[in-house]
Amino acid sequence: MKRNLNILLLLLLVVATVACKNEQGHEHGETTAAEMTYTCPMHPQIVQNEPGTCPICGMDLVPTSAEGEAIEITEDLAFLLQPTNETVVANIxxxxxxxxxLPASVKMEGIITYDERRIYSVPARVGGRIEKLFVKYNYQPINKGQKLMEVYSPELVTAQQQLLYLVQSAPEDKALIAATKQKLRLLGATDAQINRLLKTGEASYTFAVYSPYDGYAIGLNTSPPAATPSSTPLAAASGAGGMGGSMGGSTANPVAVAGPAAGSQLQLREGMYVTTGQPLLRVVNPEQLWAEFNIPAGEVTSIAKGAPVQITFPELPGEKLEAQVGFVQPFYEAGENFAKVRVYLPGQQQVARVGQLVSATATYTTAxxxxxxxxxxxxxxxxxxxxxxxxxxxxxxxxxxxxxxxxxxxxxxxxxxxxxxxxxxxxxxxxxxxxxxxx
Structure with missing residues (x-):
């Protein structure tokens, strides 16, 4: 009896041990199936919980176990594992x-020229003949009040005689005498000439023309008149014998009745006739000069009046002038759109000369x-x-x-x-x- 009981207990122990092992094996199998993952052999960063294909290269995923040794993704390996397009974009x-x-600047090239506001014209107040000429070449210095020429004018002679007659015959008629004096002033006579006329009582047949400006004479034509095939002795004689010689009546003297255009040369000769209003002389005052530059039209809105400009001289590397933009004028010429920048140079400088080629840099601040x-x-x-x-x-x-x-x-x-x-x-x-x- 006791022996049978021992055998029964031994059988129960064996059955219990086998059941425990089967239960542990079942739990381990469930755990392994639950932790199973799939990855791409070429792209280990692709990990999924179910079979499929790699989204990068399209290869089939292979199973892997979580209990396997993890691969360390270094910086170099991560760079190689990136998609191609991501690598290129990352490097740009x-x-x-x-x-x-921003502070900006414009480079300009230009030339030194006269200040047009300081170029003066001395016109003829009356028509007549130049008896004596004292200005005979270009850039001759001229001072204010200097005698330029002496002109014979019948109109001035008549006005002088009228004033002398009124002073002698009707000295009480002050108004008429004052009107005659004013007429002489309008014809170009100065107060000193009128007082000398009244003092001497003799009419002068030549009246001096004085310069009202300081500067230099410019625009004079100092070359002799060119001969033409039509210049015959008869034509020359008729031209020299009256006002027609200088008034367009003969080809011997090419001076026209109307004054020359701006920038053209004036021809003055002793013995030639001039008409009322004709320019006799141009005087320029060089105390103030301009520098003119051409710039592209796109820079017009950038440079404004008053912008600082530094001017340099190619032939004088060490010389510089500080100035300001005085005027900006748009131009359209020969199909090209540009602008002309005018810079007023300092009056006391001794570097700039008319006709010099200069370079400049204008600075400004952009919007x-x-x-x-x-x-x-x-x-x-x-x-x-x-x-x-x-x-x-x-x-x-x-x-x-x-x-x-x-x-x-x-x-x-x-x-x-x-x-x-x-x-x-x-x-x-x-x-x-x-x-x-x-x-």
């Missing part, structure tokens, strides 16, 4: 346009605008392009550029301050590429 530097105002580096813009000839980052890809957009300064270019339109663009637009294309822009 990007930036945003900056809103700012607040968007600026990007020059290499961020691709010039296609007819337009400029920048590459904007949208949805992970760079797309070309047309931009309008303005002033360029210090490797920066102003963006007038096409970009916003929040846009992200490629820092180097040249990196986005090669020699075989053709950029298409979506309008």
């Amino acid at each position: 530097g990007t930036l945003k346009p900056q809103l700012k105002a 607040p605008a968007l600026w990007i580096p020059r290499e961020s813009v691709l010039d296609l000839g007819t337009r400029s392009v920048a590459f904007k980052l949208e949805n992970g890809a760079f797309k070309p957009v047309a931009v309008t550029v303005g002033t360029a300064e210090n490797n920066q270019v102003q963006v007038v339109s096409g970009l916003e301050q929040t846009d992200v663009i490629a820092a180097n637009a040249q990196f986005m294309i090669d020699s075989e590429s053709f950029v298409k822009i979506n309008e």
Whole structure:
């Protein structure tokens, strides 16, 4: 009895041990199935809980166990495991346009010339004949009040005789005498000449013409008149015998009745006749000079009156003049649109000379605008392009550029301050590429 009981207890112990092992094996199998994962042999970063294909290369996923040794993803390995397009995009530097105002400058080339406000014309008050000429060559110094010439004028002789007659016959008629004096003044006589006339009582047959300005004589034609085939002795005689010789009645003397146009040369000779209003002489005062420069029309809005200008002289490397812009005038000539910048030079300087070629730099501050580096813009000839980052890809957009300064270019339109663009637009294309822009 006791022996049977021991056998029964031994059988129960064996059954219990086997059942425990089966239960542990079942739990381990469930756990292994639940932790089973699948990965790509070429891209270990792809891990899924079920079989499938790799989204990168399309290979079938293989099972792997969580109990296996984990692979350490280093920086170099992570770079190699990136998709190709992500690697390229990551290597392209990007930036945003900056809103700012920059100091800018414009290089100009020009010439020194006279201040046109200081070029004066001395006209003939009356018609007559030049008896004696005291100004005979260009750039002859002239002072205010200096005698320029002596002119015989029948009209002036008659006016003098009328004044002498009134003073002698009707001295009480003050109003008429004053009117006659005023007539002489309008004909070019000075108060000193009128007083001398009244003192001597003799009419002068030649009246002196005095300069009302200081400066130098310019525009004189000092060459002799050219002979023409039609100049015959008879024509020459008729020209010398009366006013027709200088008034257009003969070809012997080419001086015309009307005064010469501005900038043309004046021809003065002793013995020639002049008409009322005809320019006798031009006088220029060189105390104030101009420097005139031509600039592109696009720079007109940048340079304003009063902008500082530094002028340099190619033949005098060490000399510089500080001046200011005095006037900006747009021009359109020969199909070219440009502007003329006029700079007034300091009056006390001794460097600038009329006719000198000079260089200048005008500085100014731009208005607040968007600026990007020059290499961020691709010039296609007819337009400029920048590459904007949208949805992970760079797309070309047309931009309008303005002033360029210090490797920066102003963006007038096409970009916003929040846009992200490629820092180097040249990196986005090669020699075989053709950029298409979506309008």
